[in-house]
Amino acid sequence: MNPADRRTHWRDLVERRLPEAVRPDWPVRLDHCFARILLDNACGGPWRDHTRPPAHATMPLGQLEIAIALGEAVLAGRADLALLNRRSLAWRGKIAAAPVPEALRDGDLTLRRWRPEDTAPFAALNADPAVMAHFPRPRTEAESAAEAGLCDRRFVADGFGPWALEHAGRFIGFAGPMRILRPLPFPGGDRPGTTVELAWRLAREAWGHGFATRAARLALADLAGRCRIRSVVAFTAVGNDRSRAVMERLGLRPAGTFPHPAVPEGPLRVHVLYRLDCADREEAA
Template sequence: MDDVPTSPRLTFRRMHAADVDAMARLLGDPAVMVHYPRPKTRDEAADWIAWSERNYARDGFGLWMLHDRAGEFVGECGLTWQRVDGEEYLEVGYHLLPEHQGKGLATEAAAACRDFARTRGIGRLVAIIVPDNHPSKRVAQRIGLVLDRESVTSKGAPIHVYAADL
């Protein structure tokens, strides 16, 4: 059994290459990717899965597939190391299919990931959010993260960094 977070309404599991159809649907959805430069292609979704698999091998965690208790794929959520202003931070990230947004599932998943990080001795958690992504900011705030600073990505795009000590 994988070492994964748990929550009342969701199951978490590691991504595998066989998940490319589901991940291409999620990451290729313009509504899901509205705060990214563009939706991802199927090949980019496969690369996303491969990146997640490398994270599992290196860190023991990464982005996990999310399913509701009936087994329906709803999105992804997890923990990845990200560089901000020259320093490495553990970020909680989440993407849900549009039909599953607005039900508190992102908050539930992100809280489970926060708790998972805490039990592994992680001292600080961040969420890196583009300034106009208000739903993502609300999720971060609901799990106890607060605006820590404004910064820019390596490509110069503005970001807000929400953070909390665990």
């Protein structure tokens, strides 16, 4: 479909198809409520903070595609509309956000919420070709600022997210869990919102010190103990041996490969998937 057709598809989805399919367990039934929930989750916050109305005409097509995919998943019974609604309401201050620890610490390594002063070193990290070698391209300053904001807003929506990492008083990257909101082609990945990804990205000068493994292990313990989420996935481009080694040190197990839909055709598109289920690991111990 061309862009105009996709925007028409969006309007039909929220104005007709979802209201006609209302189920007793759905928290909303009006078209503007469906639009609010899907758009907020596609943007990672109140959608009017990201684009001007009307969203069907002004929202970047990539974000609108995420909202469409979420709506189609709701219709198919593969996405929890109540969960998506709670995330939207938390961002809008309509319900209380889950309490989040001020920080997690492991000796000289601190996992904390994001601060405005993290934006510049995060942009430098994302502009480093070595750090971004397994991504389609480095990030711009604007893209880095948007990503940092999204990382922190995940804590408001879910009570967990990718923590900012600090060592010796310096920001060195991030590590932590995040809900996958874009459908991905692997078992569980087709149920947006239900699968949690463990991710990290560190500045080049922080490599080789074990920070990623230590931070991810601390984040996993918090996720299991405080949030009661005990299963995660992690994935990366097949050739990213450094990240794959971290996954294996954490006890994640390979679970096949998949073509990442957000990555263009080429050597980076095929990703390897790893899984960790803490309950299974404890039973086997």
